[in-house]
Amino acid sequence: MEIREATAADTAAISETARAALVLDAEQAPSLVARLLRPPQGRRWRVLVTGDLDGVLFASVSGGDGSAGYVDLLAVASGSQGMGRGRALVTAAEDWFRGQGAAEARFAGNPPCYAWPGIDVRYTPAACLAESLGYERYTVAWNMTADLTADLSTRPDLTRLAGKGVSVHRAGQADMGPVLAFVREHWSDNWAWETEQSTGCHYASRDGEILGFAAWGARPAWFGPMGVAEAARGLGVGRVLLRRCLAEQRAAGLTSAQISWVGPLGFYSRAVGARAERVFWLYRKDLR
Ligand SMILES: CC(C)(COP(=O)(O)OP(=O)(O)OC[C@H]1O[C@@H](n2cnc3c(N)ncnc32)[C@H](O)[C@@H]1OP(=O)(O)O)[C@@H](O)C(=O)NCCC(=O)NCCS
Secondary structure, eight states: OOEEEOOGGGHHHHHHHHHHHOTTSTTTHHHHHHHHTSOOTTOOEEEEEETTSSEEEEEEEOSTTOOEEEEEEEEEOGGGTTSSHHHHHHHHHHHHHHHTTOSEEEESOOTTSOSOSSEETTOHHHHHHHHHTTOEEEEEEEEEEEETTSOOOOHHHHHHHHHTTOEEEEOOHHHHHHHHHHHHHHSOHHHHHHHHTOSEEEEEEETTEEEEEEEEOSSTTEEEEEEEOGGGTTSSHHHHHHHHHHHHHHHTTOSEEEEOSOSOHHHHHHHHOOEEEEEEEEEEEEOO
């Protein structure tokens, strides 16, 4: 089976293949493809397609030591499934990973530019494909869903915070520099990259010092990232920042938001009644 590297001329066909294969995400498939085609600078990545463009695989190598290769997106159009295209694409990606010096291949998100944290368990044939190629399931991840018709008021919290000298702002263009510096200092370049891609960003400060931030819209329906500096935790800053972002997403016409690759289940559940919903299996395989 012919597998080759995609060219710019293949972009429309790739989007169509992704839309036709990703039945749980058909609407978002073109924007996922567009996102993966614009990763952060310095990332090593490659798009492989079948000769007939009915199958596509986005591959990348981890930043830093480059020890892991990631299958970022795999899609075979529904009418062409079950004929070996998926297997051939993954095998070709593994060859490329080896050539890049990667010791391991993963079906997992390569932050900060990823489609999902891993294989959504409901894409069961993809999990079967990974297992049949010798991949081991090593952990589980999940997204949470926030219902935007819920109560997202912030007034009492804002009054209480004001009493402690804390104010909350929407980040305008001039604020983004200091906010991104705060994100880099307390978390990572990865989070700063995602925050830069956001549609809306809010931050809390006291005496000119940023205490926490939250962003949404790096992908239209997605919330995150968000973080509160350790010294400011427990004040209720996170809850206000979360609610401010979600209220903006509601104003933008959304009825629910995805909180991706969640850590603190209890925080999101208590703050806005979010529920764990999409569950992902992460797979890996030794390439040596
Ligand atoms: C997952 C997917 C890429 C597989 O591509 P494919 O070309 O159909 O797969 P292949 O024909 O190469 O099959 C390879 C192996 O995958 C597994 N597999 C493929 N289709 C399967 C199905 N319907 N049920 C169970 N296992 C399946 C099998 O283990 C198969 O090997 P076998 O036939 O020797 O048992 C394709 O089903 C797809 O695009 N699905 C929707 C998109 C998707 O799930 N992407 C991943 C999102 S996280």
